[in-house]
Amino acid sequence: MAKIASFGAYIPLFRLSRQEMASAWGVPAVPGERSVANADEDSLTMAVAAGADCLTGLDPTTIDGLYFATTTSPYDEKQCAGVIAAALDMGRDINTADFTGSLRAASTALRAAVDAVDSGSAGSILVVAADCRLGEPESMWEQLLGDGAGAILISKRGPATLRGFESTSGEQLGFWRRSEDRYIRSFEPKVETKYGYLKSAVEAGKALLDHENLAPGDLANAIITAGDPGSQGKVARSLGLDAAKLQDMLFMSVGNPGSPLVLMMLAGALEQAKAGDKLLVVNHGDGADAFLVDLDDDFAPVIGRKGLTGHLLQKRNLPNYTSYARFRKLMKVTDVDPRGSAVTYWRDIKVVLNFHAGRCTSCGAVLYPIPRVCGECGTKDEIEEIKLAKTGTVFTFTLDHLEDGKYVNVPVPRLVLDLEGGGRLFLSMTDGDPEEVEIGMSAEVVFRRLHEASSFHNYYWKCRPVPQAAS
């Protein structure tokens, strides 16, 4: 039986109060705040972050596959799972796949992973989901959505069993984006809620409870994804569930992140779950999926894994709607014209995506990028490949107002970082305030999108001040 071996989440550091968004347009405000991905983040980079969180303390090369679920893939033609796996340094002998098109994509991917492990075709599969959807400016969608990512590691071994999948297919034009649409479209949300969401979610949930002979009282917790708290409550009532047992749907703190919501809520539930607990999961989107999670054992705490709670605690507030508009490029500004090469990007994958350096076996120097001849002792071709750590301290820095030949008012900090365990890197800083940078500051390395040179997504590493939990 397929088990959950680990879980993880990622929420961008920035939050924007819905009141700020409402004030910008002069429209009513929804309570709470939403998460906002930085300008250099997208579904792919957030999936890398959630995947890394899930794999904290684990060897990525022991995992047999990576499934990526999203409705906002950075590429229409090109797989993202392979890029994510490379950035997670998972090795090449793995199965990778993208699951897209539906808000239900994450549970579809989860089911495929469970099937693969149950059938014996894979020993373990990492399922990651992320979305960065855009609501039309001025619409309520802008306030209701959020950005984020979740990850679950399905394996032959683990403290929780995942089983009993029930699915319903419910064709209805509820919410959609055509390939040429930037913003979410809907026809009549009430119809989608009543005949689409509620119907299929309740059907799948009921089928599961019936097949498993479970009464609502047998459940410790229910993870029910929904577009709004009212709809979630209706599904719970229809299933006879106590509202107190509903897992927080992150409405007030993150917003609706789309496809990753089910994994993020599940991660949140697993952080609290105890041996013996039964969790019901109902996920919707063009129909619904329901499944059961049995806690055979407690999850042992993992040092360094932030999970959902850790990511909820670390945040910075965006000052205004303009920052959001800038991050999401809602206003057209002159494009810079950087250079990029798909060939060097591919050839240097060990450095660019895997984040490896060289170590001279003759003198021990850590060398980045990986050279043929050691820069310290001159020995040729005696360089072994090593993994670099993702944390370090600032040796020196500048706050650079020039970006691709263009003067920018808010400077980009560029940090020379001494990494833990050796190696020195030069990275642009993101997610932080230039004012806070100083020699000796701790920083962590994050995967981000640099630019769009040569019309492909040039992903690479940046760094950011180690986020502190908000008090």
Place this chain on the structure above:
Amino acid sequence: MGSMKDKTAIIGVGCTKFGEQWEKDAEDLIVEAAYEAMDDAGITPDDIEATWVGNLYDFTGLSGSVAAEPLKLFGRPTTRVENFCASGMDAFRNACFAVASGAYDVVLACGVEKLMDVGGSGLPVDMGHPVFRGSSAPGMFALAATRSFHEHGWDREDLARVAVKNHKNGAQHSKAHFQREITLETALNAPMIAWPLGRFDACAMSDGAAAVVITRPEIAKKSKHKHDHALTKASVLSMDVFLPMYREAYDWLGFPATENAARQAYAEAGIKNPAEEIDLAEVHDCFTITELLNIQDLGFCERGEAAKFVREGYADVGGKVAINASGGLKCFGHPIGATGCRMLCEITKQLQGRADGAQVENARLGMAHNLGGPGSVCAVTILGLPE
């Protein structure tokens, strides 16, 4: 290893006005500089047997034609030299080797850059690879400033004093990009470019060209400048790491390229105590921090003492070693490929007592120094008058 000492001599120099030369193209600039140098030497283009031209950005792809085409130097060799900000001085160095070998009697070394036609803010540094992308040129050198602040307690005022000194010198030079003095306050209040470097910590983007005519000393003795040609006492070039940002051993408190080139140049020229023996130096000051660190690396003072060296006037015209009597890159301008040859023109004219700007009294021995890349290359040339 052999030596270049006294094996070649400069007998003619030419330099255009540096600055924003919107109405002139590279042809205009290189023709002006080369003909001025040939006139100064009393020769014609027919006398030039071979040419080396330093050029970095503008004409990549034009190769030897950068100089051969505008000057119509056909039927003879021209080689384009690219070596970061030392391109012009490396053109000179290669020309000297050719003359010293006896292969040629009279050659031309020149450099040209037409940066203003490229557009944009700052030098293009994007290498099309995320690892090599790094930052802007000021950003690279700012890394050294931040570290020097941390280790030596220097501050932005120490940097600003370099700009004030160089503007004071450059204001007197008719060919300098900027023709005005600045105050400490002006420098300190200017907008930031790459903290801690502000606008007045950076040299300007300039257009310009410079040229020198080189021959053997025995021919120089019969030339127009028979008594006051400039003998090459040393001409060296030293490479160092291309990406110091990634090197753990790099302390950012100086440039090994300069230290190595200086040591070799002093050995070649027979200089024991540079601060006492050298009267003036054109020191690469693409940024104010670069001048401070190079002053130390060239041995004019100890590590950590350069800010004091400048503050106490030792680097002034009339001080211990006049550093950048021309105004330096900061005030004179920095058309990359031209700068090295421009410095050689300046030192030659200073030794001849006919400086266009602030004249260093009784100058007998002068140095020209370029640092290129983020410390990737250094060229040092030492020139002296004949006995």
